[in-house]
Amino acid sequence: MRGSAHPLRDRWISVRADDCAAPSGAVIAPYYVLEFPDFVHVLAIDADERVVLVRQYRHGLRGMSLELPGGMMDPGETDVLAAAARELREETGFTGGSLTHLTTLSPEPARYDNRLHLVRATGITAGAASPEPTEDIEVLRVPRAEAVRLALTGAVAHAGHVGLMLIGLNAG
Template identity: 45%
Template sequence: MLKEDDQDPRPWDVLESRHLIQRPWLTVRQDRVRLPNGAIIDDYNILEYPDWVNVVPITPDGRVVLIRQYRHGSRRVHYELPAGVVDATDADLEQTARRELLEETGHGGGEWSRLTTLSANPGTHTNLSHTFLARGVVPLGEPAPEETEEIRVHAVGLDELREILASGGVLQALHAAPLYRYLLTLGE
């Protein structure tokens, strides 16, 4: 792991901070900052989100459980990982990930471990996306997606996963990166 040293860039000083928008799914904060070189930026905008979780779920026979759903921002249907927002009342990240997997796919159980933690954009986003690897998941019931979700569940083999990734079938970068990382853990 890389270590910090005296040559690392220094943090910016926040001179003033105010919220421009505060909505359940969008909070925009505007900071007035001073850079280490003395320059002032009067309107540096930050997106504040709660943390997110994703799951790379693997069945006992080695298939990866993906979902497909419509995303209005891109106006397209994509493959994704089961994922969701960490609620302020959630006990811990793994429990949140287990809940999302069960809700979106009906799968659960298995052996769980942390796979990776990423940022959508550390320059403008306050939150992190935490991905868990869940090996040996099995169907436990029917999916129970939220009212705003229309989800289709697909369990794919590794060759099909590689094709999906290579063709751009996983558009969400915070979902594609953990899938590539999973393939790296297999030595591929």
């Protein structure tokens, strides 16, 4: 890489334009990379073996989206489990239990610079949610088999969440 500039930076997104060279020596300039904070998503399973999901409006989809609870890690936040607990509590009201970091993946290694962390939460206790003012979230609890069906039939539209759900439900 020879140089970088940022043609766009705001609170939601940063676009970096790199002058880079491929391993073959071919120059790619500009090569655009989207810079985002890391994300954490939680596969939460209650005492009745139901998976906790959230349904909320997503403007890019222009409709409702069924997803795992989670979101961006806050600036300076480095503890994945603490971020997962915070997101789960804010979006669903569930707290406590045992949290396990299952994996870290890239949402799109060709264009994004951030990481996506999957945490499984078990033994959780229901409580009052405290979503951000921009969030209007419906909390659902579905049996594990139903969660798999939702993931495999397109009812969960976010491709990344489909993969995360299947990883989390099949992890030992």
